[in-house]
Amino acid sequence: MDQIEVAVIGGGQSGLATANALRRHGLKPVILEASQQPAGSWPRYYDSLTLFSPARYSSLPGMPFSGGDPDRYPHRDEVIDYLTAYAARLDADIRTGARVAEVSAEGEGFGITLQDGSRLAARAVVAASGTFGNPYRPALPGLGNFTGTVLHAADYRAPEPFAGQRVVVVGAGNSAVQIAAELATVARVTLATRAPVRFARQHLLGRDLHFWLTVTGLDTAPLGRLLRTPPTQPVLDDGRYRSALNASAPDRRALFTEAGDSKVTWADGTTEQVDAIVLATGYRPDLPYLAGLGALDAAGRPLHRDGASLTHPLLAYVGLEWQRSLSSNSLRGVGRDAARAARRLAARLRR
Numbered sequence: 424m425d426q427i428e429v430a431v432i433g434g435g436q437s438g439l440a441t442a443n444a445l446r447r448h449g450l451k452p453v454i455l456e457a458s459q460q461p462a463g464s465w466p467r468y469y470d471s472l473t474l475f476s477p478a479r480y481s482s483l484p485g486m487p488f489s490g491g492d493p494d495r496y497p498h499r500d501e502v503i504d505y506l507t508a509y510a511a512r513l514d515a516d517i518r519t520g521a522r523v524a525e526v527s528a529e530g531e532g533f534g535i536t537l538q539d540g541s542r543l544a545a546r547a548v549v550a551a552s553g554t555f556g557n558p559y560r561p562a563l564p565g566l567g568n569f570t571g572t573v574l575h576a577a578d579y580r581a582p583e584p585f586a587g588q589r590v591v592v593v594g595a596g597n598s599a600v601q602i603a604a605e606l607a608t609v610a611r612v613t614l615a616t617r618a619p620v621r622f623a624r625q626h627l628l629g630r631d632l633h634f635w636l637t638v639t640g641l642d643t644a645p646l647g648r649l650l651r652t653p654p655t656q657p658v659l660d661d662g663r664y665r666s667a668l669n670a671s672a673p674d675r676r677a678l679f680t681e682a683g684d685s686k687v688t689w690a691d692g693t694t695e696q697v698d699a700i701v702l703a704t705g706y707r708p709d710l711p712y713l714a715g716l717g718a719l720d721a722a723g724r725p726l727h728r729d730g731a732s733l734t735h736p737l738l739a740y741v742g743l744e745w746q747r748s749l750s751s752n753s754l755r756g757v758g759r760d761a762a763r764a765a766r767r768l769a770a771r772l773r774r
Contacts, residue, residue, distance in 0.1 A: 427453045429768065430535055430545035432523050435463015436506060437551035437742025440483045440758045442515040444765035452515050457522035461510035462503045464555035470581045471605060472499040475597060475659050476755050480633045483509055484758040523712045547737040547768050550713065554706035561704055565682035572699035576602060579701055585610045589696060591687060594703030595620050600658045602703055603673040612673035620675060622665055623657035643759065647745040648728060708743060730764050736771055739764040
């Protein structure tokens with residue numbers, strides 16, 4: 424059995440930042456990435472996705488985004504290229520096509536079983552597999568009886584396949600509003616939400632919001648430990664999305680009360696034909712490989728404090744939403760949490 428020092432599960436932004444931090448403490452991490460490239464979930468995001476934060480605030484430790492305007496908002500493909508370049512510079516063992524099926528406790532360390540049946544032994548483990556692999560699909564009334572197309576935002580790529588259709592997008596977050604507005608250029612779209620959409624201005628006093636989050640310290644404030652359920656963040660907007668909703672492109676309605684066959688019923692009792700429902704309803708931690716370890720609660724959420732496991736001292740998490748702060752699961756903030764996790768693990772391994 425292959426013996427390794429620290430197994431980092433996930434080769435996206437969280438895993439790469441963690442490996443970098445572990446190397447700085449003299450440890451030898453092995454990144455286990457399920458896909459065929461060390462870019463995490465970015466290659467599977469929808470085609471038009473751009474970062475919400477400018478390039479100057481969106482780098483991993485040790486390598487800023489290069490070239491271009493530092494105040495630009497990098498496109499998905501630029502982020503993929505950035506992460507690929509970061510991985511190439513990283514002095515770490517990165518194993519792609521290595522999906523972890525199970526992590527078990529073995530002695531003072533862990534046994535790791537990959538999907539192909541091969542096994543590894545690790546002294547410590549960092550779960551950095553993010554959330555994209557576990558899209559949340561709420562139990563909406565009648566959705567199981569709906570005969571039209573139902574897909575999660577994780578499976579959405581571009582608006583063209585929905586041209587001329589009647590589409591309902593469920594959700595009130597950034598992705599929901601962006602996807603609904605994009606679809607509205609080719610289809611008749613309703614954004615269905617439980618409450619009105621909350622907007623935050625992208626720019627204040629001539630500066631991007633992330634400048635103010637940084638200088639005030641709100642971006643790094645350790646608020647995560649106070650939150651039982653992560654709050655829905657407001658939609659960052661430079662004016663275009665509020666204007667689109669005001670122009671009913673898409674229109675916004677309260678969530679439908681029933682779905683079935685190829686129809687939905689609205690709160691006012693009206694029923695109409697619908698071709699597709701897109702669930703932009705968020706994600707949950709993607710940690711099925713820890714199910715037998717006793718490290719998760721009944722809902723599959725990790726038992727941790729600031730990313731340190733409460734059940735296994737040599738198990739850590741990086742990249743969880745609100746793990747420690749507002750920016751914990753973002754390019755701009757994951758490096759800080761990775762550094763904390765690496766520092767704690769290095770200290771424990773030295774003992």
